[in-house]
Amino acid sequence: MNILEVRNLCHRFPDGTLAVAGADLCVAEGEFVILAGANGCGKTTLLRHLNGLLLPTGGSVAVDGVSVAANPRRARQMVGMVFQDADSQIVGETVYDDVAFGPENLGLTRPEIDRRVAGALEAVGLSCMEDQRPHLLSGGQKRRVAIAGILAMKSRVIVFDEPFSNLDYPGVRQVLRQILRLRETGHTIVLTTHDLEKVLAHADRLVVMQKGRIAKDGPPEAAVRGIDVLGVREPHASRNGMTLTSWLN
Ligand SMILES: Nc1ncnc2c1ncn2[C@@H]1O[C@H](COP(=O)(O)OP(=O)(O)OP(=O)(O)O)[C@@H](O)[C@H]1O
Numbered sequence: 001m002n003i004l005e006v007r008n009l010c011h012r013f014p015d016g017t018l019a020v021a022g023a024d025l026c027v028a029e030g031e032f033v034i035l036a037g038a039n040g041c042g043k044t045t046l047l048r049h050l051n052g053l054l055l056p057t058g059g060s061v062a063v064d065g066v067s068v069a070a071n072p073r074r075a076r077q078m079v080g081m082v083f084q085d086a087d088s089q090i091v092g093e094t095v096y097d098d099v100a101f102g103p104e105n106l107g108l109t110r111p112e113i114d115r116r117v118a119g120a121l122e123a124v125g126l127s128c129m130e131d132q133r134p135h136l137l138s139g140g141q142k143r144r145v146a147i148a149g150i151l152a153m154k155s156r157v158i159v160f161d162e163p164f165s166n167l168d169y170p171g172v173r174q175v176l177r178q179i180l181r182l183r184e185t186g187h188t189i190v191l192t193t194h195d196l197e198k199v200l201a202h203a204d205r206l207v208v209m210q211k212g213r214i215a216k217d218g219p220p221e222a223a224v225r226g227i228d229v230l231g232v233r234e235p236h237a238s239r240n241g242m243t244l245t246s247w248l249n
Pocket residue numbers: 013014015017018019037038039040041042043044045046
């Protein structure tokens with residue numbers, strides 16, 4: 001069964017803007033899907049439906065077979081979001097508090113919260129930073145704290161909105177490695193980026209949006225060809241007829 005099922009999704013904002021105009025997208029458990037498209041084509045709006053931050057004005061979204069509109073709380077636990085602006089996501093005074101915020105809201109016992117926070121921070125390589133103030137961390141570390149928060153919720157799906165924006169070279173490498181580790185541990189990943197060069201070689205599928213609809217959906221090597229007409233830069237290797245390779249090499 002698909003863990004994510006978006007059927008004929010429409011989203012019209014109160015000012016009349018039709019940001020998503022009948023999008024269909026199914027994602028199988030464990031898949032790594034990249035969502036690309038020009039500025040304003042509706043990527044972020046679509047992603048925000050996956051955990052009920054927005055609800056459809058038409059069509060439907062289901063997570064693991066259950067409608068998000070009917071059970072947004074469950075969707076929020078199953079689908080974690082790492083936003084573009086890492087600072088906006090910080091809610092705790094310390095790294096520990098920040099990662100513990102989600103599990104605390106689930107009403108778990110203190111020993112269980114402690115266990116989850118310790119496990120999540122270890123998974124992202126930030127165990128020694130529990131007492132640090134998150135605002136003082138580097139951009140890459142802030143994104144890893146956000147990822148730890150999601151791991152502590154035991155979310156099976158992780159959505160990344162432009163995870164590499166505003167990061168320096170080591171920051172991009174840290175975050176990319178972390179994303180690949182999540183994938184190895186069976187998480188389903190949906191990621192938007194304008195920078196296909198960095199991740200496409202690792203993805204199972206490339207989905208391209210245009211004007212609120214899905215314009216392309218297929219294996220990366222095939223779907224990426226001729227993508228320029230949709231306002232997305234085709235990676236150098238693909239333009240030159242070469243196989244896509246990992247940016248980490
Ligand atoms: N809260 C809002 N109210 C009205 N219109 C909005 C709102 N949020 C987004 N939009 C509009 O909806 C459309 C889709 O925006 P969205 O942010 O989903 O695009 P995007 O593909 O994520 O763009 P980018 O690549 O720039 O992040 C755009 O025309 C945008 O201006």
